Amino acid sequence: MTDASVPQNVAPPPAEVEDVELYHAHSWLTKYVFCQDAKVIAIQYAGTAITVGVLALVLSWVIRLQLAFPGAIPFIDASVYYQSVTMHGMIMVVYMLTAIFLGGFGNYLIPLMVGARDMVFPYVNMLSYWVYLIATLVLVSSYFVPGGPTGAGWTLYPPQSILTGTPGYDYGIILMLVSLILFIVGFTMGGLNYVVTVLQARTRGMTLMRMPLTVWGIFAAAVMALLAFPGLFVACVMLLLDRTLGTSFFMPSLVELGERKDYVGGSPILFQHLFWFFGHPEVYIVALPAFGIVSDLISVHARKNIFGYRMMVWAIIAIGVLSMVVWGHHMYVSGMDPWFGFFFAVTTLAIAVPTALKVYNWVLTLWHADIHFTTPMLFALGFLVTFVNGGITGLYLGNVIVDVPLSATLFVVAHFHMVMGIAPVLVIFGAIYHWYPKITGRMMDERLGKIHFWITFLGAYAIFFPMHYLGVLGMPRRFYEMGETAFVPASAATLNIVITVIALAVGFAQSIFFYNLFRSLKYGAPAGGNPWRAASLEWQTPETPPGHGNWGAHLPVVYRWPYAYSVPGAPEDYLPQNAPPMSGEHSP
Amino acid sequence: MTAEHVTTEHAMTEQTLRSRVLGVMADWSSDQRSFKSASWGKAMMWIFLVSDTFVFSCFLISYMTVRMSTTVEWPHPSEIFALDIGGKKIPLILIAIMTFDLITSSGTMAMAVNFAYARERKKAAILMLVTAFFGAAFVGMQAFEWTKLIHEGVRPWGNPFGAAQFGSSFFMITGFHGFHVSIGVIFLLIVARAVWRGDYDVGRPGFFTSRKGRYEIVEIMGLYWHFVDLVWVFIFAFFYLW
Ligand code: HEM
Ligand SMILES: [Cu+2]
Numbered sequence: 001m002t003d004a005s006v007p008q009n010v011a012p013p014p015a016e017v018e019d020v021e022l023y024h025a026h027s028w029l030t031k032y033v034f035c036q037d038a039k040v041i042a043i044q045y046a047g048t049a050i051t052v053g054v055l056a057l058v059l060s061w062v063i064r065l066q067l068a069f070p071g072a073i074p075f076i077d078a079s080v081y082y083q084s085v086t087m088h089g090m091i092m093v094v095y096m097l098t099a100i101f102l103g104g105f106g107n108y109l110i111p112l113m114v115g116a117r118d119m120v121f122p123y124v125n126m127l128s129y130w131v132y133l134i135a136t137l138v139l140v141s142s143y144f145v146p147g148g149p150t151g152a153g154w155t156l157y158p159p160q161s162i163l164t165g166t167p168g169y170d171y172g173i174i175l176m177l178v179s180l181i182l183f184i185v186g187f188t189m190g191g192l193n194y195v196v197t198v199l200q201a202r203t204r205g206m207t208l209m210r211m212p213l214t215v216w217g218i219f220a221a222a223v224m225a226l227l228a229f230p231g232l233f234v235a236c237v238m239l240l241l242d243r244t245l246g247t248s249f250f251m252p253s254l255v256e257l258g259e260r261k262d263y264v265g266g267s268p269i270l271f272q273h274l275f276w277f278f279g280h281p282e283v284y285i286v287a288l289p290a291f292g293i294v295s296d297l298i299s300v301h302a303r304k305n306i307f308g309y310r311m312m313v314w315a316i317i318a319i320g321v322l323s324m325v326v327w328g329h330h331m332y333v334s335g336m337d338p339w340f341g342f343f344f345a346v347t348t349l350a351i352a353v354p355t356a357l358k359v360y361n362w363v364l365t366l367w368h369a370d371i372h373f374t375t376p377m378l379f380a381l382g383f384l385v386t387f388v389n390g391g392i393t394g395l396y397l398g399n400v401i402v403d404v405p406l407s408a409t410l411f412v413v414a415h416f417h418m419v420m421g422i423a424p425v426l427v428i429f430g431a432i433y434h435w436y437p438k439i440t441g442r443m444m445d446e447r448l449g450k451i452h453f454w455i456t457f458l459g460a461y462a463i464f465f466p467m468h469y470l471g472v473l474g475m476p477r478r479f480y481e482m483g484e485t486a487f488v489p490a491s492a493a494t495l496n497i498v499i500t501v502i503a504l505a506v507g508f509a510q511s512i513f514f515y516n517l518f519r520s521l522k523y524g525a526p527a528g529g530n531p532w533r534a535a536s537l538e539w540q541t542p543e544t545p546p547g548h549g550n551w552g553a554h555l556p557v558v559y560r561w562p563y564a565y566s567v568p569g570a571p572e573d574y575l576p577q578n579a580p581p582m583s584g585e586h587s588p
Numbered sequence: 589m590t591a592e593h594v595t596t597e598h599a600m601t602e603q604t605l606r607s608r609v610l611g612v613m614a615d616w617s618s619d620q621r622s623f624k625s626a627s628w629g630k631a632m633m634w635i636f637l638v639s640d641t642f643v644f645s646c647f648l649i650s651y652m653t654v655r656m657s658t659t660v661e662w663p664h665p666s667e668i669f670a671l672d673i674g675g676k677k678i679p680l681i682l683i684a685i686m687t688f689d690l691i692t693s694s695g696t697m698a699m700a701v702n703f704a705y706a707r708e709r710k711k712a713a714i715l716m717l718v719t720a721f722f723g724a725a726f727v728g729m730q731a732f733e734w735t736k737l738i739h740e741g742v743r744p745w746g747n748p749f750g751a752a753q754f755g756s757s758f759f760m761i762t763g764f765h766g767f768h769v770s771i772g773v774i775f776l777l778i779v780a781r782a783v784w785r786g787d788y789d790v791g792r793p794g795f796f797t798s799r800k801g802r803y804e805i806v807e808i809m810g811l812y813w814h815f816v817d818l819v820w821v822f823i824f825a826f827f828y829l830w
Contacts, residue, residue, distance in 0.1 A: 016620045023798050120628040123797040188639060196632045199622045207619045226635065230642035234650060237760070246745035247756035249654055262745065264752055265658035270650055277646075558619070 012205035012557055020117055022549050034130075036122035037548055038107045041129050043439070045103030048129075052136050053096035057507050059088040068493075068500035070481045078480045079167035082151030085478060087139075089154030090176070093282060094183060095136055097424055101289040102187070102225065103132060105431060106194045106218045108439065112538035113215045115203025115556050115578075117549045119193040128193070131186030139179040145171040152176075153478060155279070158250040158271050159263075162243040165256070177240040184229045184236075194222040203537075205558030209313065209588070210577070212536045212562040213306065216313055217292020220320045221285045227324065228285070231277035239271065272334055276327035283420050284323045288316055290427040291358060294380045296562075297430050298362055300534045301377035302369035303573060305563035307361045309588070315354035315361075322351045332400050333407050341400050348398040352391070359388060370566070374532075375449030379430025382457040383423050390419025393468065408478070411471025414464045422460045429456065429513065436517075437531045441544050442524030448516040452509070459506030466495050535574045536562035560587040633808045637815045644819050647764060648826055651757040663749035665828050668737070683828050686729050687820065690769075693722030694817045697810045704806035709783055712806060716780035719813065723773040730766045734759070758827065765823055768816045772809075779809055 025031035035041065062084040066076045076084075107125070111118050119125045142149035150168035152161030160166055162173055198211070198219045211219075238249040242263075250271040251263035299306045306312060328336060328344035336344075362384055371377065393415040397403045406412060429452070436444050471477075474487050482488055530539040542552040556578040564575035564587050575587070615624050623631055655662055666679040673681065700715035737758070744759050746752040782788065782801060791800040 012619055016624070021799065121632065121797075123799070188636070192632050192636055192639075195635055196628055200620075200626070200628050200631050202620050205619050207617055208622065209617065210619075226639040227642050230639060230646050233643055234646035237764075238650060241744065241756065241760060245756075247760075248745070248752050249650065249756060265654075265660060266753070267653055267657040270653045270657070274646060274650065 015204055019555065022118060023122060034126060036126045038111050038119045038122065038125060039546065041125055042104050042107035044129050045107060045132065046100050048133055048136060049096050049100035049104060052091050056088045056091035056096060059084040061504055061507055063088060064500040064503045066480065068497040079151055081480045083149045083167050086151050086153050087149050092421065093154065095139065097286040099132060100428060101286055102194065102218060102222055103129065103190055105289060106222065109214055109538060110194055110197050110218060112541065112546060112550060113212050113536055114198060114201065115206050115537050115558060116197055116201040117551065120196045120201050121193055124189045125193045128186050128190035131182055131189065135179045135182035135186060138175055138182060142168065142172045142175040145175065148172055150176045155275060156239065158239060158242065158268050159254060162239065163256055173243060174240065177236045180236045181233060184233045187225060187229060191222045191226045194218060195226065203555045203558060209310065210558060210561045213295035213312055214292040216316050217288040220316045221288040224281045224320050225285050228278045228281035231274045235271055235274035269334060272331050276330045279330060280327040281323050284319060286420055286424050288320065290383065290424040291316065293427050293431045294383050295362065296536065297376045297380040297434055298365050299563050299565065300532050301374050302366055302371045303565045304365055304369040305565055307364040309561065309563060311357060312361055315357050318354040319351055322347055326351065329398055332403050345398060345400055349395065352395060355391060375446055375453055376430040376434035378450065378453045379426045379433065382453065383426045386418050386426065387423040390415055390423060394419060406471060408476055409471035410467040410475045410477055413477050414467035414471060417464045422464065426457065437527030438538060439545055440521055441527055442520050443527045443531060444520045444524060445516050448512055452512045455506060455509040459502055462502045463499055463506065466499055470495065533572060533574055535564050535576050537577050540576050540578050627804055629804060629808050633811045637811065647761050648822065651761060654753040654757065658751040658753050660751040662751050663747065663754045668749060669828055680828060682729060682733055683824060686726055687824055689722050690726050690817050690820050693719045694814050696722065697813045701807045701810045704783060704803045709786055713780045713784035716776050716783065720773045720776040720780065723769050723776065727766050727769055730762060761823060761827065765819060772813055772816055775809060779805055
């Protein structure tokens with residue numbers, strides 16, 4: 001800041017930590033299966049997450065088919081319907097989105113973006129994946145036990161979730177709880193790694209305020225997850241005890257089918273508090289990495305530095321902090337002291353401020369930019385649109401008075417799918433198209449990518465936008481059948497059919513993506529090291545795909561922030577983070 | 589004279605506070621590391637402990653909630669947790685011994701850390717073994733207490749003395765804490781063995797991680813151990829004294 005003629009930080013301070021020793025795999029097994037390299041772990045995480053994600057997608061067809069053609073499909077009875085809703089929701093939120101953003105992108109990108117050789121504790125990192133895999137296997141195994149998976153809804157509210165009337169009472173609910181506990185244990189091992197790597201293992205010159213926003217988003221999400229998952233962990237342990245040992249943490253005395261249960265004196269509301277203490281931050285655990293990634297996609301493909309970088313960072317932090325104290329807005333209908341309702345409504349609406357700030361900054365980054373409509377950019381723009389849409393309906397639902405009639409209708413389903421279903425999924429697609437060249441050394445096909453984008457984006461809109469309308473009509477959520485319902489006009493049934501047809505088509509259209517993904521492995525155009533001409537560190541590795549240890553003999557040294565695009569006087573229109581400073585240069 | 593003295597002192601404390609805040613800010617705006625004095629392992633343990641604090645807090649808050657929401661009277665801790673010794677009922681005696689035992693183990697752990705850094709391997713290893721012994725004794729006494737209560741008819745789902753949630757919370761929370769202690773004992777034994785053999789001097793790679801360990805691991809173990817001890821103080825206060 002002092003003298004413009006002297007480039008700053010010509011020589012960043014010397015290394016504080018000696019270079020790490022890495023485990024070098026000796027056999028095929030330790031190289032590709034029980035591998036300690038974060039890049040391999042990332043792919044294992046992402047592969048598993050996408051696989052269960054496809055399962056959840058198929059389950060959404062089951063739900064949609066029933067809603068459009070009630071009773072017409074023989075194998076979809078009420079139990080199957082509720083089991084599908086539950087498994088769809090839980091898999092999508094926890095096992096797919098959380099795992100792919102933190103375990104997948106976190107593992108791949110954090111070490112590369114901060115200039116580390118690997119995560120700080122690769123062995124623990126590897127364990128994290130294997131525990132996660134076991135958790136998913138336990139979850140999926142509930143399809144093969146008598147009674148099938150639980151049908152309690154992804155919120156698992158007791159008392160209903162552990163009463164005999166709920167599908168999956170015998171084993172499904174137990175497996176679900178055990179699987180969640182395992183997931184949390186596994187996640188904690190990974191999450192500690194992500195946080196410590198960002199805090200303590202950055203390369204020379206990489207200050208916190210020079211990290212790409214992707215790293216900021218994943219970092220903040222990992223911190224939040226470490227603080228929020230304990231709520232779910234405790235809730236699961238206690239619910240498991242209620243179910244198996246007959247304790248009454250959450251179970252009041254009640255009569256079921258004319259028979260008095262042995263439960264006495266527990267508090268169902270306590271479960272809701274614990275669950276949502278996790279559940280709301282969870283929304284941001286998937287949203288913050290998406291925010292970060294989108295910022296980077298927009299900046300790279302619009303050849304412009306991100307607008308208001310520091311504001312963006314502080315907004316991420318503010319959102320992270322605020323979202324730990326708003327969980328009560330999910331419990332307005334459970335009844336609460338009006339003062340608490342007031343508190344939770346105010347904090348909820350307050351989150352809109354930093355969130356809106358981020359949206360403005362994305363838009364301002366695009367303003368007068370050199371926008372390249374590449375596939376990743378299209379997905380980023382698609383995210384902006386769906387996210388704003390979902391954010392606005394969030395303001396409706398944040399108000400107690402509006403929420404009470406709309407809660408438990410399809411309006412809520414439309415809202416959260418827009419904001420945390422479709423929006424993050426679009427980012428995941430965009431991120432895959434963007435980083436695929438680094439991961440494999442080949443480009444994905446742009447034409448197929450664009451076709452995939454338009455089908456997914458327009459299709460998702462066509463699926464969820466009408467649901468707002470159905471919700472306002474009063475169509476309830478989580479209803480197996482409407483039967484003869486006076487207030488729902490016949491046209492609603494037609495609309496439901498339309499939605500289902502589109503949902504099936506969009507679902508099948510994802511095969512375009514998978515075709516592209518696998519075909520490009522072999523036939524994709526060779527990408528070179530930095531096809532998007534991006535400035536951040538992961539594109540500057542000596543090899544592509546990056547080798548074990550990422551950086552060859554010497555760790556990179558960073559001289560500037562990752563958004564040095566369209567720099568006047570630069571040899572190309574961007575300056576990589578590790579290129580030595582030009583004379584007179586003045587980037588942050 | 590005195591007034592002047594006071595003002596300079598005041599200025600000095602302000603100065604140090606200011607420089608400390610500036611120091612923290614400088615660390616956080618620097619490259620490479622945000623906690624300049626913490627190694628990776630130590631930072632990781634601290635952050636894990638923060639997360640674990642949330643777990644224990646959720647357990648304890650849940651316990652308090654069910655204790656307040658249940659309609660039946662809560663059993664009286666000083667009667668339930670009393671031991672018959674020589675025909676006299678002494679309230680909370682076992683818990684007092686257990687607490688004393690665990691706090692002593694924190695002391696021996698701290699000494700072990702000190703000796704480990706002084707490279708007095710044998711002393712450090714022995715003190716860790718002593719710590720592990722105290723830990724094991726704690727778990728043993730806990731097992732004794734569980735057995736006694738179970739004999740008296742306390743079950744997770746109910747008990748003859750009052751609210752069913754008493755047994756539920758008791759077994760769950762002390763069980764979860766005892767699990768922490770047991771894990772600690774196991775790792776203490778492993779690290780004590782490594783210290784005894786001098787693994788950290790010769791740089792022998794770890795069995796699983798295949799990385800070289802350092803004497804710092806003793807201190808990291810210590811952090812965990814003190815944490816488990818501290819948590820016990822809270823459990824003791826909220827469960828046995830309330
Ligand atoms: C192909 C795209 C998707 C379709 C067609 C779809 C469809 C549906 C439908 C019809 C429901 C049931 C509504 C009800 O009657 O209650 C539902 C529930 C749900 N979906 Fe999706 N969904 C999709 C993707 C996602 C994604 C990506 C997420 C990730 C956040 C997600 C999360 C949820 C959750 C949390 C529920 C609530 C489950 C419950 O009520 O317990 N969905 N979805
Ligand atoms: Cu929320």
